[in-house]
Amino acid sequence: MRKLFTTLAVLFAATFFVSSTYAEDVIKIGVQAPITGSYANEGQGIDKAVRLLVEQKNAEGGLLGKKIEVYTCDDEGTAQAAAICGRELVNKGVIAVIGSYTSTCAQAAQKIYYNAGVLQTSDGTADALTENSYWTFFRNSNPNSAEAVYTADWMVNKKKYDRIAVITDYSTFAQGLGNAVVEETKKLGGNIIYTGKIKANSQNYTPILTKIKSLNPDVIYFSGYYSDGGLLRAQQKQLGINADFIGGDANDNPDFVKLAGSAAEGAYIINVPTPELLPYDVAKKFLASYKEKYNEMPPSIWTVLNADGLRAIMHAIEETKSLDTKTIANYLVEMEPYPGLSGPLAWDEDGERVGSSYLTYRINENGNYDVVSK
Numbered sequence: 072m073r074k075l076f077t078t079l080a081v082l083f084a085a086t087f088f089v090s091s092t093y094a095e096d097v098i099k100i101g102v103q104a105p106i107t108g109s110y111a112n113e114g115q116g117i118d119k120a121v122r123l124l125v126e127q128k129n130a131e132g133g134l135l136g137k138k139i140e141v142y143t144c145d146d147e148g149t150a151q152a153a154a155i156c157g158r159e160l161v162n163k164g165v166i167a168v169i170g171s172y173t174s175t176c177a178q179a180a181q182k183i184y185y186n187a188g189v190l191q192t193s194d195g196t197a198d199a200l201t202e203n204s205y206w207t208f209f210r211n212s213n214p215n216s217a218e219a220v221y222t223a224d225w226m227v228n229k230k231k232y233d234r235i236a237v238i239t240d241y242s243t244f245a246q247g248l249g250n251a252v253v254e255e256t257k258k259l260g261g262n263i264i265y266t267g268k269i270k271a272n273s274q275n276y277t278p279i280l281t282k283i284k285s286l287n288p289d290v291i292y293f294s295g296y297y298s299d300g301g302l303l304r305a306q307q308k309q310l311g312i313n314a315d316f317i318g319g320d321a322n323d324n325p326d327f328v329k330l331a332g333s334a335a336e337g338a339y340i341i342n343v344p345t346p347e348l349l350p351y352d353v354a355k356k357f358l359a360s361y362k363e364k365y366n367e368m369p370p371s372i373w374t375v376l377n378a379d380g381l382r383a384i385m386h387a388i389e390e391t392k393s394l395d396t397k398t399i400a401n402y403l404v405e406m407e408p409y410p411g412l413s414g415p416l417a418w419d420e421d422g423e424r425v426g427s428s429y430l431t432y433r434i435n436e437n438g439n440y441d442v443v444s445k
Contacts, residue, residue, distance in 0.1 A: 095137075095164070096137055096138070097137055097138050097139065097140045098133070098134055098135075098137050098138070098139045098140070098166060098388075098394065099139075099140050099141075099142060099163060099164050099165040099166060100121065100125065100139055100140070100141050100142070100165055100166070100167055100168075100169065100381065101141075101142050101143075101144065101160035101163065101165035101167065101168040101169070101170075101189075102117060102118050102121050102141060102142070102143040102144070102168070102169050102170055103144050103146050103153065103156045103157070103160060103168050103169070103170035103171045103176070103177075103180060104117045104118055104143070104144075104145070104146065104169075104170040104171050104172055105145065105146055105147055105148035105171065105172055105173070105176070106118060106143065106145035106147075107145055107147055108147045108148040108149070109148055109271070109272055109296070109298040110148045110172055110173065110296065110298065112324070112325075112326065112370045113172045113324065113370055113371065113373055113374070114145070114146075114148075114170075114171075114172055115370075116369050116370040116371070116373070116374035117169065117170060117172060117373070117374055117377045117378075118143050119361070119364075119365055119369075119374070120361065120369065120374045120375070120377060120378040120381075121141055121169050121377070121378070121381055122141055123360060123361060123364055123365075123378075124378060124381055124382065124385075125139045125140075125141050125381075127360070128385060134385060134388050134389060135388065135389075135392060135394070142160060142163045142165060144156035144159050144160055146170070146171050146176045146179075146180075148172070148173060148176060149175075149176070150175050150176060150178075150179035151179075152176075153171060153175070153176035153177075153179035153180045154179045154180055154183065156171075156180055157179070157180030157181075157183030157184060158183060160189070161183060161184065161187040161189055165189060166189060166190065166394055166396055166399075167189065167190035167191070167192070167381075167384050167396070167399075168180075168184055168189060168190070168191045168192075169192055169193075169377050169380055169381050170191075170193055170377065171193060171195065172193075172194060172195075172373060172377075173195060173242065173244060173296075174193075174195035174196060174197035174199070174200060174242070174243045174244035174247070175195075175197075175242050175243045175244060176195075177191070177193035177195035177200060178195065178197065178199060178200055178243060181200065181203075181205060181208060182203075182205070184205075184207050184208075185203075185205040185206075185207045185208070188207065188396050188397070189207060189396065190207050190208075190209070190384060190396050190399060190400060191207055191208050191209070192208075192209045192210070192211050192377070192380030192381070192383070192384065193208070193210060193211065193212075193377070193380070194210075194211055194212040194373045194376045194377055194380075195210065195212070195244065196210075196212050196213065196214055196215050196218065196244060196247075196248065196320065197214070197215060197243045197244045197247045197248075198214045198215050198216050198247055198251075199243060199247065200214075200422075201214070201421045201422050201423050204420070204421045204422070205422065206397070206400050206422075207396065207400065208422040209380065209383070209400075209403060209418050209422045209424075210418075210422055210423055210424050211376045211377060211379050211380035211383075211413075211416075211424060212343070212373075212376050212424065213343065213424060213429075214423065215244070215247045215248040215251045216251050217429075218248060218251075218252075218319065218320060218341065218429060219248060219251030219252045219254070219255045220255050221341065221429040222252050222255070222256075222292070222317070222319070222341050222429075223252060223255035223256040223258070223259055223261065224255075224259065225341070225431055225444060226256060226261060226290065226292070226317070227256060227259040227260065227261040228259065229444060230290070230315070232261070232262075232289050232290045232315070233262055233289055234262055234264045234286070234287060234288045234289050234290075235256060235261055235262060235263050235264060235288065235289075235290050235292060236263075236264055236265040236266075236267075236283045236286065236288040236290070236291045236292065236314070237249055237252060237253055237263060237265065237266045237267075237291075237292045237293075237294070238266075238267055238268070238269060238279065238283075238291065238292070238293045238294070238295070238303065239266075239267075239268050239269075239293075239294045239295060240268060240269050240270065240271045240294075240295040240296070240299060241268055241270065241271070242271065242295065242296075244294075244321065245294045245295040245296070245319075245321070246268075246294075248294040248319050248320075249266070249292075249294035249295075249319075252292060252294060252319075253266060264286050264288060265282070265283055265286055265288065267279050267282070267283075269295070269299060269303075271295065271296065271298070271299055272298065272299065273299075274302065275306075276299070276302060276303050276306050277306060277310065280303070280306055280307055280310050280312060281310065283312065284310055284311075284312045288312075288314045289314050289315065290314055290315040290316070290317060291303075291307060291312070291314050291315070291316050291317070292317045292319070293316070293317070293318050293319065293322065294319040294321075295319070295321060295322075296321040296322070297318070297321060297322045297323070297324035297326050297327040297330070298326065298330070300318045300321075300322040300327055300330075300331075301322075301326060301327040301328070301329065301330025301331040301335070302330050302331070303316075304316050304318075304327075304330075304331040304334050304335060304338050305330065305331045305332055305334045307334070308334035309334075315337070315338075315339065316337075316338045316339065317338075317339045317340075317341060318338060318339070318340045318341070319341060319342075320340075320341060320342040320343070322340050323340050323342040323345065323371050323372060323373075323432075324370060324371050325370060325371075327340070327434075328434060328438040335434045335438060336434055336435060336436050336438075337433065337434065338433070338434045339431055339432065339433055339434075339443070340431070340432045340434065340440065341429060341430070341431050341432075342372060342429065342430065342432070343372055343376075343413065343428055343429055343430070344372065344413075344428065344430055345371070345372055345432070345440060346358055346368060346369050346371070346372055346374070346375050347368070348430075348442070349375070349412065349413060349414075351410065351411075351412065351413075351414070353410055353411070353412055354375065354412040354413070357375070357378065357412050358375075361374075372413065375412045375413050376413055378412055379411040379412050379413050379416055382409075382411065382412070382416075383403060383409055383411070383416045384399065384403070386406075386409055387399045387402040387403050387406070390402060390406070403418055404418055404419065404420050408425075414426065414428070430442050430444065431443050431444040
C-alpha cells in the first residue's frame with residue numbers, strides 16, 4: 072500500500088509539473104553550458120546564440136502566442152556541476168535544454184532530463200550519448216565514429232603518415248574520439264607507434280612529449296580540447312619535435328592559436344565547416360545578426376550547432392502546435408530535413424543527426440584557417 076501511494080504521488084507530481092508548465096504564459100528554455108572555467112568562451116557563445124534567437128522569436132510574437140524565457144546554468148565544464156544544472160533546470164520548468172558543450176557534461180545531466188521528459192540537444196560527440204536511445208536527446212553535431220573514419224583516411228591515405236602518435240585526455244569525449252581514430256587507422260593499415268593520455272589543464276606536457284620525441288613520429292594526433300591542444304603544440308615546437316600536429320574537432324577554437332602562439336602555424340585541425348565557411352543564406356543572416364549584437368563572431372562552429380538545436384525545437388513546436396515534449400520529439404524524428412545554419416537538420420530514432428561533412432584546416436602564419444582537404 073505504501074508503495075502504491077508513493078507511485079501515485081510521483082505520478083501526480085509529474086502530471087502537475089507538466090500541466091503547470093504548459094499552462095504558463097511563457098515557454099522556458101534552459102541553457103546548460105560552461106559559462107566559467109577552461110571552456111568559458113564556448114559556453115558563453117552558446118548562451119549568446121540562444122538568447123539572440125529567443126530575442127528574435129519573441130519580437131515576432133513568440134511561440135504559440137507565448138513569450139520565451141531563457142534560464143542559464145553554468146556547468147563549469149565539470150560532470151558534478153552539470154548534474155546540479157540538470158536538476159536546477161528541471162525544477163525551473165524548462166521544456167528543453169541546449170547543451171552542454173562537452174560530452175562529459177551533456178552525459179552527466181542526460182538521464183535527469185530523460186526522467187523529467189525534458190528535451191536536450193547538445194554538440195557532444197561521444198558515441199555514448201546516443202547508446203541509450205533516450206527519446207529526449209538530439210545530437211546537433213556528428214559522433215566521434217564519423218570523425219574518426221574521416222581522420223584515419225586523411226592520415227593514412229592522403230598524408231601517408233608512417234609513424235602516428237595519439238594523445239587523448241581522460242574525458243569521455245576525448246577518449247572516445249582517440250580510441251575510434253586508433254581503431255579506424257589500424258583498419259586501414261596505419262602504424263600507431265604510441266597512445267597516451269594527459270590530465271586536462273595540466274599546463275606542462277613535457278614528459279609525454281619527451282617520450283614521444285624518442286619514438287620519432289611523423290605526426291602527433293590529439294583528440295582533446297583546445298585549452299590543452301594549443302599548449303601541446305607550443306611545447307612540441309619548443310622540444311624540437313619535427314612532426315605534424317593534428318587536432319580533433321575540439322581544438323577548433325581561436326584560443327588554440329592564442330595558446331600555441333607562433334607554433335600554431337602549420338597545425339592541422341579537423342572539424343565540420345567553420346561558421347564563416349557555411350554557404351547557407353540562413354547561416355549568413357544569423358552570423359550577421361550575432362556580430363551586430365555582440366560585436367564579435369561566434370567562437371566556433373559549436374555555437375552554430377547548438378543554435379541549430381534550438382531552431383529545430385522551435386520549428387517543431389510551431390509545426391505541431393504543441394508543448395508536449397514527446398510530440399515534439401516524435402516530430403523531430405519524422406520531419407523532412409529542415410534548413411539549418413549548419414546544413415539540413417534531421418535525426419534518426421536514436422537522436423543521431425543524419426548526414427556529416429568534415430574538412431581539414433591548416434593554420435597559416437596569420438593564425439587563420441585555410442581549407443586543405445575535403
